[in-house]
Amino acid sequence: MVILLILFSLILIIELVRFYLSINRVKKAKKELKKREQEQHYLNFLTTSAVEGGGSVAENFPRYLNYLKEAVNWNYHSIFRLDEATQLLPIRFTGYLPEWYMRELSTRVLVKVGDISIGRAIATKQPVTINAAIIDPRFKDVTSLVAQMKYQSLTCCPMIGRLRTYGGFCTYSEYKNIFTLHDTQFLLTCSNLFAAILENRLLQNYLKTVKHQIT
Amino acid sequence: MIVAAVLIIIVCGLIEFWLFKQRTKNKIQNTKIQVFNTRLEAIKALSYLPSSKRTFFREDLNEAVNSFFIQKKYTALTLIKILPNSTSSYLVLRYSLDQMAGVEDSLPNSLENGLISRIKTQQQEQKNLATNLTLTGESKWQVGVITPLFYQKSILGYLIFLSEEKSFPQEEEINFLSTVARIFILVLEKFYLNKVLTPDEQIKAGNVIW
Numbered sequence: 001m002v003i004l005l006i007l008f009s010l011i012l013i014i015e016l017v018r019f020y021l022s023i024n025r026v027k028k029a030k031k032e033l034k035k036r037e038q039e040q041h042y043l044n045f046l047t048t049s050a051v052e053g054g055g056s057v058a059e060n061f062p063r064y065l066n067y068l069k070e071a072v073n074w075n076y077h078s079i080f081r082l083d084e085a086t087q088l089l090p091i092r093f094t095g096y097l098p099e100w101y102m103r104e105l106s107t108r109v110l111v112k113v114g115d116i117s118i119g120r121a122i123a124t125k126q127p128v129t130i131n132a133a134i135i136d137p138r139f140k141d142v143t144s145l146v147a148q149m150k151y152q153s154l155t156c157c158p159m160i161g162r163l164r165t166y167g168g169f170c171t172y173s174e175y176k177n178i179f180t181l182h183d184t185q186f187l188l189t190c191s192n193l194f195a196a197i198l199e200n201r202l203l204q205n206y207l208k209t210v211k212h213q214i215t
Numbered sequence: 216m217i218v219a220a221v222l223i224i225i226v227c228g229l230i231e232f233w234l235f236k237q238r239t240k241n242k243i244q245n246t247k248i249q250v251f252n253t254r255l256e257a258i259k260a261l262s263y264l265p266s267s268k269r270t271f272f273r274e275d276l277n278e279a280v281n282s283f284f285i286q287k288k289y290t291a292l293t294l295i296k297i298l299p300n301s302t303s304s305y306l307v308l309r310y311s312l313d314q315m316a317g318v319e320d321s322l323p324n325s326l327e328n329g330l331i332s333r334i335k336t337q338q339q340e341q342k343n344l345a346t347n348l349t350l351t352g353e354s355k356w357q358v359g360v361i362t363p364l365f366y367q368k369s370i371l372g373y374l375i376f377l378s379e380e381k382s383f384p385q386e387e388e389i390n391f392l393s394t395v396a397r398i399f400i401l402v403l404e405k406f407y408l409n410k411v412l413t414p415d416e417q418i419k420a421g422n423v424i425w
Contacts, residue, residue, distance in 0.1 A: 001216050008223040015230040022237045029244040036251035038389060043258055046392045047397035053367045058425045081425065092425070103325045162405065163421040181253070190257040196265030196401055199421060203408045206420030 025152070035072065042071040050197040056199050061194070065095025068171075069192065073138050075151060076172040079194070080111065080118050082102050082165055087113045089122070089167060101149060118168045121156040127191075129155045130178045152176040154193070155184055157191035161199035169194055236307060250286075253393050257285040258398070265401040272406050273308075277317065279402065280310040288388075291356070291377040294399070295323055295331070297370060305372070327375060330361040334373075345384045357381045360389065362396040364403070371403055 045067060049060065065077040077095035089111040091102050114123040121128040130136050131153050151172040159166045169191040173179070269275050280292055282335030290312040298304040307327070308318040323331060334344045345360045356377045363370040374396045384392070412420065 005220055005223075008220050008227075011227055012223050017229045017233060020232050022234055022241075026237055026241055026244070029241055032248050033244055034250070036255070039255065040251060040387060040391060040394075044394050047394050047401070051366055051397045051400050062288065084422075115287055155269075160266060161421065162268055163417055166421075166425075167316060184257075185259055186255060189255065189262045192259075192262035192266065193398075195260070196405075198425065199266065200401065200404050200408065202423055202425060203412060203417060203420045206416065206423070207408070207411060210416075 008080055012107075022128070038071045042068060043189065043193070045071075045121075046193055050193070050200070052202075054113070056205075057198060061093045061198075064194070065093055069095050072186075074171050074178075075147045076149075078172075079159070080167045080172045082122060084115070084164070084165040089113065089118055092167065099143065118156040118170055122158045122165060122168050125160060127155060127157040127160050127188050129179050129184055131179070145200060150174050153178050154186050155179045157184075157188045159191050159195035161195045161197065163199060166198055253286045257283055257309075258391075258394060260285060261398045264398065265405050270400075270409075273317070273407075275402050276308065279399065280317070288380055289360075289376040292322075293327060293375040293377075294372065295327060295375070296364075296403075297341045318360075326359070328372075330359060330375060331373060334361055334363065337418055343352060344397075345389060355379060358383060360384060360392050361392040362392055364396060364400050366400050366404065371400065375400060 030113055045148060049064070056064075061079060065079065068077055069075075075096070078091055079087040079093040081092040082089055094102055111119055113119050117128045117130050133152055133154060149172070151174055153176055154170055154172045156168050156170045160169050167185070171179075218364065224359045240300060249370045261279055264279055264282075265274050267275055269278075276294065283292060284290070292310045294308045294310075296306040296308075298306060305321065305323060307323055309320065327359070330340075330346065333346070345358065360376045360378075362376070364374060372393075376392055389418045409417070
């Protein structure tokens, strides 16, 4: 009888462990599902804004970055512009990054094509993910800045249009090893759409200027 | 002791029953996640098109349709483009999963006309319309979604998605189809700008410091 009771107790412990694991599985799946819905919602917002027109590049892109932060909750985002003459990448727009960071990165650090993560993304035309920025040798020149900003990992994607490469788009997180393959695919989709929207906007602006000059 | 044993058996039984329910719930959630992943795959493939260097619209459209059919639910897609300087002349291109090359026509068929007139009479030209097609007698298609291609206060045309599955699209599915339609609009805008501006003008416009 005692042996049976011990056996049943063991079975109960196993059942409780299974119960706990099942709760975690369902929670994780629920979180993933919510994230997918928010990503879909963001792409819907981005394409709606692109098609409705209105607003300048300087007004729209910070809005896109801020909304991205609210949708998927990574810490910061930034867009770098490619200066083809000097092959440098000054920072252009940021989402939730402080102004001093923009100043520091624009004046103290001259990011070149091929350098660190954003430069490599533009040079190779492929997304680049860094899982631990503090110890990555590519970040040795900006270690103090990275420590101050407290970001641990980042993903950079190039913004490639039909006519040229416009720059790159970076997403930063305060956690290490946070960006999965799915996240990289989503961010690459966003950067493709940013490039297309930017290019169409620049061409439309030029067309309006030409029409205005004719009239 | 017997009571304790019986209690343990009852508790284990309840936990097993609860686990069974949670497994079913988890399966449904995972299926939904897979559907979202497939949709993101389709949108990612489509996102390359507004920046593609192809010179002919049909080439981009064929690629767009191939990318769209990554999701398995909608197996036919029709693009109805309103020709410039006209409200009743159309270019109709019909694609289906087994006919990827696309069939060209100059007029919408009765099903397409029905959907267009419904969306016009409901004065919802900026919104999508999802409808159950079994009521119209079309035996093959169960559900149709028509999305107007609305760009800067004018309608460029319509995209019609047809499905043989009976499940009526929910809001997030309609949002996905709207996102696909808007990417088509970006592609149309690209060709329009390519036509209106010379290559030198385009390069000059693209080199502006933004």
